[in-house]
Amino acid sequence: MDTTNPRYYSQNRSFQHDLGVELLQQYMRWEEGDTVLDAGCGTGEICKYISQQPGVSSVVGLDVSPDFVRYSSQQNSSPNVLYDVSDISDASTIKPEWQGAFSKVVSFQVLHWVKDKAAALKVLHSCLKPHGEILFWVGIDVNKWGKISPGMASHPKWKVYLKDFEPNLFPWPSSDLVKESHSSYLLEECGFEVLSCHLKEQQYSFTSREQWKKTMSAVFRHLCYLPPDKHEEFLNDVEKMERDVLLLSGDYKFTDKNLVIHARKL
Numbered sequence: 001m002d003t004t005n006p007r008y009y010s011q012n013r014s015f016q017h018d019l020g021v022e023l024l025q026q027y028m029r030w031e032e033g034d035t036v037l038d039a040g041c042g043t044g045e046i047c048k049y050i051s052q053q054p055g056v057s058s059v060v061g062l063d064v065s066p067d068f069v070r071y072s073s074q075q076n077s078s079p080n081v082l083y084d085v086s087d088i089s090d091a092s093t094i095k096p097e098w099q100g101a102f103s104k105v106v107s108f109q110v111l112h113w114v115k116d117k118a119a120a121l122k123v124l125h126s127c128l129k130p131h132g133e134i135l136f137w138v139g140i141d142v143n144k145w146g147k148i149s150p151g152m153a154s155h156p157k158w159k160v161y162l163k164d165f166e167p168n169l170f171p172w173p174s175s176d177l178v179k180e181s182h183s184s185y186l187l188e189e190c191g192f193e194v195l196s197c198h199l200k201e202q203q204y205s206f207t208s209r210e211q212w213k214k215t216m217s218a219v220f221r222h223l224c225y226l227p228p229d230k231h232e233e234f235l236n237d238v239e240k241m242e243r244d245v246l247l248l249s250g251d252y253k254f255t256d257k258n259l260v261i262h263a264r265k266l
């Protein structure tokens with residue numbers, strides 16, 4: 001994940017946004033006075049969207065990237081939205097006033113960047129009010145996308161440039177899923193009742209190769225390690241790898257399975 005260029009990420013996250021909004025519409029029932037935490041809010045578009053839903057009183061967006069938080073505060077501000085820098089897996093970065101403060105937590109496409117998932121879930125649990133809900137959407141080890149980042153890092157042509165690159169991607173382990181994938185050991189251990197847990201097939205049709213390319217450029221931190229004149233060739237190899245694992249097909253149709261968990265604090 002490249003967090004050095006928030007504007008570029010913001011301009012090329014429609015893929016992420018459309019699927020995120022779809023999940024909110026499917027799973028969240030907003031209630032009068034809702035206080036919402038977006039854990040790993042990125043550039044703030046989802047916070048702004050949530051702040052405009054009927055009943056929602058306030059939204060806090062936390063992200064570990066100071067650049068993303070600065071951009072969110074400038075571009076997606078609203079009187080009832082606050083942004084702050086926090087590492088959701090480090091309780092010491094969470095302000096005391098956020099303990100037990102939220103009726104709902106959402107976290108979209110974040111937990112696969114977090115190594116210590118139990119620590120993050122405990123932090124998010126502590127931020128929820130009793131019976132508060134959490135909805136998260138995360139890459140799991142059976143998805144195709146998770147294979148591309150390490151695959152490109154060890155690619156014979158590119159590994160020479162990527163000696164110092166750490167993939168730092170930690171997909172959710174499928175071994176965590178219980179009861180024919182309808183619950184999660186980890187969530188249960190961390191004090192949640194799992195309301196639903198699905199491996200959801202998601203499709204997104206990029207409008208053009210250019211849109212696909214910009215989206216990939218926004219997330220592939222590998223590019224920071226390559227000379228600019230090699231970027232196009234690198235992206236050609238990304239495309240080839242995505243097509244080989246059937247992540248990408250036909251006219252830039254992207255199909256993958258991600259984990260969606262809706263749970264409640266016990």
Ligand SMILES: C[S@@+](CC[C@H](N)C(=O)[O-])C[C@H]1O[C@@H](n2cnc3c(N)ncnc32)[C@H](O)[C@@H]1O
Nearest residue numbers: 040041042063064065087088089108109110113
């Ligand atoms: C793929 S982006 C998703 C952003 C946003 N949720 C969205 O839907 O656009 C992943 C985000 O997770 C953030 N992130 C990664 N690890 C984090 C952590 N430990 N604590 C807080 N944010 C984190 C990154 O900085 C990045 O903004």
